[in-house]
Ligand SMILES: [Fe+2]
């Protein structure tokens with residue numbers, strides 16, 4: 527199985543921080559159409575828009591339509607801190623929600639279950655998985671625990687450096703950790719975005735990965751205080767290859783140029 531994991535396109539009508547989010551999102555999708563239309567699924571893990579307004583969701587949808595992705599790659603979407611749940615739902619009326627109206631749902635692919643979480647809380651950049659959303663997650667995990675489970679969320683569920691420098695990650699880290707511990711035999715991998723950095727590793731017994739934003743790449747913070755930084759580096763998305771005995775995460779720097787495949791003499 528081939529999974530395409532994009533994150534943080536931050537679509538907006540104006541160019542912010544001198545980087546054109548719309549153009550970069552289009553280039554990422556074009557790269558997918560040209561190189562990965564054999565993928566099984568495309569997921570965009572939040573911050574779909576920068577300000578969460580109606581106009582930006584309409585632009586986001588228009589870009590998807592223009593790029594003519596194969597039907598099976600119409601992306602699965604989740605919310606980030608920059609999104610607005612009500613405007614999102616208005617523009618994606620068919621998206622599934624849980625019984626409390628959060629944009630949480632899951633889908634089965636054979637013996638695999640992909641769970642999509644909603645960690646948005648209006649008015650903050652922090653990630654929140656409140657008691658209601660935790661309960662929904664626990665129920666989903668209980669129902670699907672015979673399967674291999676993959677979690678998709680916007681916010682990083684663990685600090686990616688020191689806890690003191692993680693001001694905007696998931697706030698309910700302890701509660702989330704408890705859930706992971708309870709179901710760590712079923713949960714195979716956690717996919718997230720939000721920090722706009724390429725990361726990978728293992729948390730408890732579960733591997734995780736994040737791509738940079740397709741818009742603005744940031745650089746990892748190894749200081750003991752919260753700070754953000756930009757650099758002249760590439761945005762990317764991840765290509766994840768799943769087999770019965772492996773999970774491989776590749777980064778696609780989709781702005782790369784002068785690609786030359788070696789040919790046999
Ligand atoms: Fe973001």
Ligand SMILES: [Fe+2]
Pocket residue numbers: 573606607608680719720721
């Ligand atoms: Fe974010």
